[in-house]
Amino acid sequence: MSADPSASNDVHKELEDMKRKLDDLMKHVQPAKRRRVDSEGKSEFENDGNNVVRVRGLPWEATEDDLREFFKGIQIVDIFIATTPTGRATGDAFVQLQDDVDNENALKRNNQHMGHRYLEIFQSTVAERTKFQTRAKAAVRTGPIDPNSYVVRMRGLPYQATDDDLRGFFEGLELVGVHVVPDHLGRPSGEAFAEFPNEDVQRLALERHMQRIHNRYIELFRSNSSELTNYLTHPASSREYRERDRDREYRDYRERDYRRERDYHDRERDHRRSSYRDDYRYSSYPSGPEPDGFCLRMQGIPFSATEQEITRFFQDGSVTPIRIHRRANGGEAYIEFANANEVRQAMTLHKAHLGRRYIDLFRVSYGEMCDVVGIPPAYPTPAYTPTYPAPPQYAPPPPPPPVWTAPPP
Numbered sequence: 001m002s003a004d005p006s007a008s009n010d011v012h013k014e015l016e017d018m019k020r021k022l023d024d025l026m027k028h029v030q031p032a033k034r035r036r037v038d039s040e041g042k043s044e045f046e047n048d049g050n051n052v053v054r055v056r057g058l059p060w061e062a063t064e065d066d067l068r069e070f071f072k073g074i075q076i077v078d079i080f081i082a083t084t085p086t087g088r089a090t091g092d093a094f095v096q097l098q099d100d101v102d103n104e105n106a107l108k109r110n111n112q113h114m115g116h117r118y119l120e121i122f123q124s125t126v127a128e129r130t131k132f133q134t135r136a137k138a139a140v141r142t143g144p145i146d147p148n149s150y151v152v153r154m155r156g157l158p159y160q161a162t163d164d165d166l167r168g169f170f171e172g173l174e175l176v177g178v179h180v181v182p183d184h185l186g187r188p189s190g191e192a193f194a195e196f197p198n199e200d201v202q203r204l205a206l207e208r209h210m211q212r213i214h215n216r217y218i219e220l221f222r223s224n225s226s227e228l229t230n231y232l233t234h235p236a237s238s239r240e241y242r243e244r245d246r247d248r249e250y251r252d253y254r255e256r257d258y259r260r261e262r263d264y265h266d267r268e269r270d271h272r273r274s275s276y277r278d279d280y281r282y283s284s285y286p287s288g289p290e291p292d293g294f295c296l297r298m299q300g301i302p303f304s305a306t307e308q309e310i311t312r313f314f315q316d317g318s319v320t321p322i323r324i325h326r327r328a329n330g331g332e333a334y335i336e337f338a339n340a341n342e343v344r345q346a347m348t349l350h351k352a353h354l355g356r357r358y359i360d361l362f363r364v365s366y367g368e369m370c371d372v373v374g375i376p377p378a379y380p381t382p383a384y385t386p387t388y389p390a391p392p393q394y395a396p397p398p399p400p401p402p403v404w405t406a407p408p409p
Contacts, residue, residue, distance in 0.1 A: 047123055051077075051103040054124035055093040059117055067093060070114050074102045082132040084182070094129040144225045145177040149195035150202035153223040158214045159188045165213055166192055174201050181231045193228045210330075217303070293366030294337040296346055302355045303330040310335075313354045319345040325373040334369045 055067070064079045075098030082092040097103045103123075110121040144151065154166070157180075166178040176195035183189040196202045202222070209220040301310065307324050310333065314321055323336040337343050343363065350361040 047100070047103060048125045048127075050126045051097040051100060052124045052126055052129055053095050053097065053103065053106045053121055054128065055095060056091065056120040056122075057117055058089070058091045058093055058119065059115055060089045060091065062089070062093070062114065066114060067095060070112075070119070071095065071106060071109070074105050075099070076102075080129060080133060084187075090132075092132065094124060094132065144195055144228050146195060146197075147225055149176045149197065149225065150199050151223040151225060151228050152194045152196065152202060152205050153221045153227070154192040154194060155190065155219040155221070156216050157188070157190045157192055157218065158216050159190060161188070161192070161213055166194060169208065169211070169213055169218065170194060170205055173205055179228065179232060191231070193223060193231065195228075293369070294340060294343045295364050295366055295369045296335045296337070296343065297362045297364045297369075298333045298335055299331065299360040299362070300354075300357050301331050301333060301359065302357050305354060309354065313352070313359070314346055314349065317345060317349045317352075321346075325369065327372075334364070334373055336369075 058067075058081070062081070064081065067079055067081075068076060076095060077098055078096040080094045082090045082094070084090060095106065097106055107121055107123065109119075111118050113119070154169075157166075161180070163178050163180065166180070167175060174197055176197055178195070179193045181189045181191040181193065194205065196205055206220050206222065208218075210217050212218065298310070307326065310324055311321060314335070319337065319342045321335045322338055325334040325336075327333060335346070337346060347361055347363070349359065351358050353359070
């Protein structure tokens with residue numbers, strides 16, 4: 001059955017009419033201004049008529065003369081090198097060119113090198129440049145608002161946290177002021193300080209330890225005005241100070257662990273010396289409990305880990321703890337086992353991973369665990385009573401067999 005040619009012509013006419021109407025409609029639509037985004041998510045704009053380009057990736061020591069040399073042959077009207085409020089260069093600059101031709105020529109030098117660094121060049125606007133200039137001129141406080149205030153240091157802040165977020169965290173408490181600490185590049189460091197009018201309010205503030213801002217839990221520490229001033233005026237040096245603190249704490253931990261291991265081996269040696277009975281020499285590891293229990297200190301636990309996950313961690317090493325005492329900060333726990341063999345087996349998991357973090361295990365005495373955890377010293381622990389097999393009993397030799405004698409004749 002052949003198709004009707006008249007029907008086909010009608011369809012083509014309708015399509016032509018629709019296309020013509022669409023073209024007429026598009027003539028009255030203003031083209032949208034295109035907004036581009038670079039690899040880091042920062043916007044690149046169309047030229048606003050002021051011929052401003054942004055340069056990113058500058059060496060920290062770059063000067064205006066270096067930029068003029070980089071753009072040699074292009075007419076430059078103005079140069080602004082962006083800095084942080086503390087006066088440090090951010091690696092960005094804004095260059096205003098003479099006309100559109102110079103603007104296009106500047107953009108063509110994208111990814112060319114200044115020294116050992118390549119520079120990214122993309123279109124910008126006066127408004128974006130003004131934002132950077134305002135940020136550089138922002139007032140920076142270099143000390144406490146009130147020298148007599150009571151200070152709390154906050155750690156673990158989201159990088160996007162604002163002063164309003166900090167005030168909301170301490171809602172209901174009287175605040176003197178808050179300070180977000182920048183790093184050595186002027187960016188948020190994740191730390192802040194809050195000032196309170198008296199010690200009672202400071203104590204109430206510290207009770208909010210481990211509460212959250214957004215999705216991050218916040219650690220709170222008692223501080224003072226001198227530490228606050230040091231963090232605000234010397235971001236780089238305070239960072240080095242914190243690193244030295246961590247190194248010193250690590251050395252102290254290593255020294256204490258060395259002493260514990262030394263004491264443990266001394267006890268083992270003394271036990272070996274006392275294990276000689278009736279010419280029998282027994283194993284250096286007793287079969288009964290040790291005098292001070294079978295305890296380990298576990299460090300580096302992820303804060304999100306549960307007791308079930310800690311138990312499974314040890315079960316992977318073929319040992320199961322009998323008690324787990326979790327510290328309030330969540331990153332440390334004291335573990336009890338049933339006997340010395342289980343402790344030795346658990347120690348093979350030293351430096352093993354729980355989640356994404358590796359775990360440190362250290363032998364500790366039962367008394368030390370009681371002091372830290374806060375349980376009574378009378379907590380039941382089996383006493384050590386060494387047992388030894390009875391020496392072999394001496395058996396008298398059997399009587400000699402009777403001597404056969406010939407009967408008399």
